[in-house]
Amino acid sequence: MKGFTSIQDVARLEDLLSLARSMKADPHQFTMLGRGKTLCMLFFNPSLRTRLSTQKAAQLLGMHVMVMNLNSDGWNIELEDGTTMNGSSKEHIKEAAGVVSRYCDIIGLRTFASLDDRDKDYEEVLMNKFIAHATVPVISLESATLHPLQSLADLMTIREQARTHRPKVVLTWAPHPKALPQAVANSFVQWMRASEVDLVITHPPGLELAPRFVEGLKVTHCQEEALEGADFVYAKNWSSYTDYGKSVAGWEDWMITEEKMTMTHNGKFMHCLPVRRNVVVSDAVLDGPQSIVLEQAHNRVYAAQAVLKMLLDEA
Amino acid sequence: MKGFTSIQDVARLEDLLSLARSMKADPHQFTMLGRGKTLCMLFFNPSLRTRLSTQKAAQLLGMHVMVMNLNSDGWNIELEDGTTMNGSSKEHIKEAAGVVSRYCDIIGLRTFASLDDRDKDYEEVLMNKFIAHATVPVISLESATLHPLQSLADLMTIREQARTHRPKVVLTWAPHPKALPQAVANSFVQWMRASEVDLVITHPPGLELAPRFVEGLKVTHCQEEALEGADFVYAKNWSSYTDYGKSVAGWEDWMITEEKMTMTHNGKFMHCLPVRRNVVVSDAVLDGPQSIVLEQAHNRVYAAQAVLKMLLDEA
């Protein structure tokens, strides 16, 4: 593995999943592997789960960890080439990436979606520019359009909880008061495609995901039809791809409730967190036995540990 | 110990004090105890002493430490149950506590007083909700109404410096330009009650502490009378309990001065820090030989180390 920014960086998915499971069984089995090695995590926007789980994972492998909130601990980073930098940006991403590479062995980078310029977001300009100028492997801690560490943990959780060889997995759009990126949804679809699941995507009209991610998949505007017999219900809000970055109101009844969960095959409720209660999902579902959101969050540690181990092995 | 949020969590106070003293004598004696274990410290508001001393203590015990400023590194946390979270809060405390529990072995949590809703503050709603949903032990790094790590360090300092078996300890209200919580004062009273000291509390009329903390204790509105023969003078501002959270002006002459210290029995001056010079206490006292504020701050490390060791022993 040269880095980890999407499922395309994974040569053998089953090996990675098996490694993650092994990490969970014995998190302390490789405490010497990362000795003397440093992970530097750089955040362009806030994070709780990703930050703590990845830091924990690296420390379990014996690594040192340095964390920086780029825009508050540091300063604005210029992303454009050829500009005359006489405005608010104090450092170009070329130097930032080049310098940080010299201070650590692996970089974890959290970028963000502008939700404004779709092409730029989907070209992952910030992540790719950083990687182009970095000289050590880069792990995505979520980018503009993908969140692979989350998806790996999600898939790991589905495998743990599945009662059948080929579970029915529903990805359902959910309401939210603010416009959110499509990253978690896109990434989840990528990882589900690579696994043995019966994936159904459901969302209101106008909230189609990017064609490159969903083509060939089952998509319906009828949430009830989708939920029918589901083993797993993954709820997530995303803003519009076509009317890019706009939030769409008027679909409050897409919230996941106990009543809806009764349509499933005693399905498990999943969400990447943070989740807005009684907007995305009702208290009753989240606090009930069908919710496995904390297991997903828990598996973030082992997903990160598996990815870090793979990178350390090849370093 | 299941956690540490007040003196009520301490089964045998003398054992804890003895352990803290032993830690001070040899801070490196248990460097393997916390190996592979993680302390996650979460701050809802700024901290210097608590943050650094607790981090130092955990590292001396071999633990990994992760620090998060929840509201700046993370996001607003919803505390109410049953609300429709379509406002500024992005995550409910149930999920926050549940998730962080999965990423560490002990949680250190700093909450704050609203100084607005007295019942809520005194019920320690934030601390208790977090604990209710956490699955690992929680250490208070100061809560709305208590600051037990500070009090343990304070008591340890008094024991070190006491010239008599039963010293006279005065807790005196002091002036301050802003409204402050009652946490340090309440907690100090709790720990003094549990120890062999002659405690006297003094404050201007209208600044009574909560009855549950002070009933049965000597309280006087005459600062001079209280200071007479004192071995220790603990100064601290607090806002009104009766007119809850309001600061009370007009008592500037309650500042501790050299002249006042002459009334004591060559008493030591104590304060939890940070302290506003020439408002709470004069430069002359703070810079003079009677001040032991830096010893108190120093003992914060060993107080935290003792508490962490007790929790690790039972994990």
Place this chain on the structure above:
Amino acid sequence: MKGFTSIQDVARLEDLLSLARSMKADPHQFTMLGRGKTLCMLFFNPSLRTRLSTQKAAQLLGMHVMVMNLNSDGWNIELEDGTTMNGSSKEHIKEAAGVVSRYCDIIGLRTFASLDDRDKDYEEVLMNKFIAHATVPVISLESATLHPLQSLADLMTIREQARTHRPKVVLTWAPHPKALPQAVANSFVQWMRASEVDLVITHPPGLELAPRFVEGLKVTHCQEEALEGADFVYAKNWSSYTDYGKSVAGWEDWMITEEKMTMTHNGKFMHCLPVRRNVVVSDAVLDGPQSIVLEQAHNRVYAAQAVLKMLLDEA
């Protein structure tokens, strides 16, 4: 070494350089030296390189590291003596320095120039007050008027890259949209003076550095004359010393370009970073083979490691 705030703290410069080179050759040779010791880094303003490189250096030596952004993680610090602290400052530097000293073995401190009160800046009031009240060694992570860790890395880089025993080194003022401190320039001059180089300083009229730093040195207002035959071109903006702290516009043509670099003796381009592209230096120079800015940044780790080792040896 009792601390490290300027070249005057260095007893034998060649020993320090030799140690830094040795650290670069084998960064892991002293992983036990700092075991159980703690470095606490305090920042009054943002930092990327200094923060990460010093943290990395300390961890390579086996130290624990604690990082605090004083003004965001903590609170405003009072610097004046004798004031009645009833304003926005919550803690006096006396207590801050005294307390932090009790929580670590070495303190790294980043202070800043007011660019307003020249005497105060040049007296290094903040750095010196902190040191006066600290009880452990203090390393400057840049102060109001000096940046010795940067200069050590700069000198180390020049030694690595020099083709002659006595290279010609040019320090040239460069344009910048905001008023910047003179710290990097002052400090660079100090360290160059102590080494075998032919130093020439060039800047527009009115941008003279402080006499105490430059007296006896070659200074010219003709940038072209200075660049002639240079082995190293160190570009850096600084604001006016005479019209203190004012930025000076109208000298945009002092930017370093490829054309200017052709005047040199195939000279290397240096800058401490962060650098504003196409303002201080053109893209072509920074992206070309003559730029050694990333090597300078890289050497920051070994400079810090050498200084930390010296301090640990004497502790």
